[in-house]
Amino acid sequence: MPDMNDPSYLNTVAEVTIAPSGQGEELSTYVAQVIKVIRDSGLPNQTNAMSTVVEGDLHRVMEVVEEATRVLAEQGYRTGVSLRLDIRPGKRDQIHEKVERVDRILGGESR
Amino acid sequence: MPDMNDPSYLNTVAEVTIAPSGQGEELSTYVAQVIKVIRDSGLPNQTNAMSTVVEGDLHRVMEVVEEATRVLAEQGYRTGVSLRLDIRPGKRDQIHEKVERVDRILGGESR
Amino acid sequence: MPDMNDPSYLNTVAEVTIAPSGQGEELSTYVAQVIKVIRDSGLPNQTNAMSTVVEGDLHRVMEVVEEATRVLAEQGYRTGVSLRLDIRPGKRDQIHEKVERVDRILGGESR
Amino acid sequence: MPDMNDPSYLNTVAEVTIAPSGQGEELSTYVAQVIKVIRDSGLPNQTNAMSTVVEGDLHRVMEVVEEATRVLAEQGYRTGVSLRLDIRPGKRDQIHEKVERVDRILGGESR
16 A cells, blocks of 8 residues: 555545435434444544545545445445545645635635 | 525535536635635535535525536536535534534544 | 527536435335426436436526425435536537547447 | 355445546546446446446445546546445346336336
């Protein structure tokens, strides 16, 4: 697995949501199982009301998403995954910098 | 437009990303124009590295997303929009509660 | 509503999935209600295994998506929507041309 | 890699879009490179105006998506990926059956 200083490292910010289908309308116990895998990965991550944002090398991010998906799918649930990736070769710490760049332009923060 | 106490109010948490295509790799000045419309809407909102989360009645959220999209599309840019909605009739303040429910189960916060 | 010859027409190809959460694993009767609204809109559309692709002016597409969403949400279901838009001012019939351009380059079709 | 008859096979229908950012508004030559990888994978697939739908075991699908992403990211482009998965353990050939179930209910096809 390439580390951040390796030229083959492909910096990736991912936004991921993983949830079962058909297990009732209250999904937080399922979603918590998924987020635990992401937090345990050691990658920087932030959870908001719709998804979890996580940053790392492309291959490592894909591994973590698959592992988190398996937590639900291997229990036999129909499982839905939404994943968006922003890959910027040569960049680092985009999980913080992307928001700071916009806030700097707008001169403030979201409420 | 129904307010929160109106029975026809359809509580919606939206996750939205709007960006031009083909305007170079640095998109923050474009993204800032979009986020300004969302912040000026008066709806509760939070921006993270991949998208902006905003909460309100379904119709109002759709209006704000369209208005924010027009800021770029009416300048003639090819414009991409990613939108995910979680509509829970009868609920309120899901932008905060959804994260709190998961953190309560996991006993902590993302780093 | 601008028609295709109006300079304010903003050509939009949308990919949309709308489904209830917590109503069991078999969703086709719910999804059929949604797709019926899209087909009845009169806009060109195609349904595949993951979503429905529809093309029209930006505002009309947003109206149809909201109307299709209301079919489920107004029955009281927690409802999830995934929507991606590709807006190309000045273009027409992208629902067919986008695929043809790629097939022309690759010299064939998907199986 | 589990085959379809292996109990560990996790049937996955994926909808994926991969494109560079900042390489102009005409993306078909880039998108064709991505779709070639997916077609060469041997997995059943269909391309529409917004994405490519592909079906296989969860792990194999994730591998193909990563491989197709690398085609652009390893050329140094900022690369965006949108991926949605519908995993139904125990099911097969959902790429065709999901559409047929809906068409059967509605008694027709999209135009």
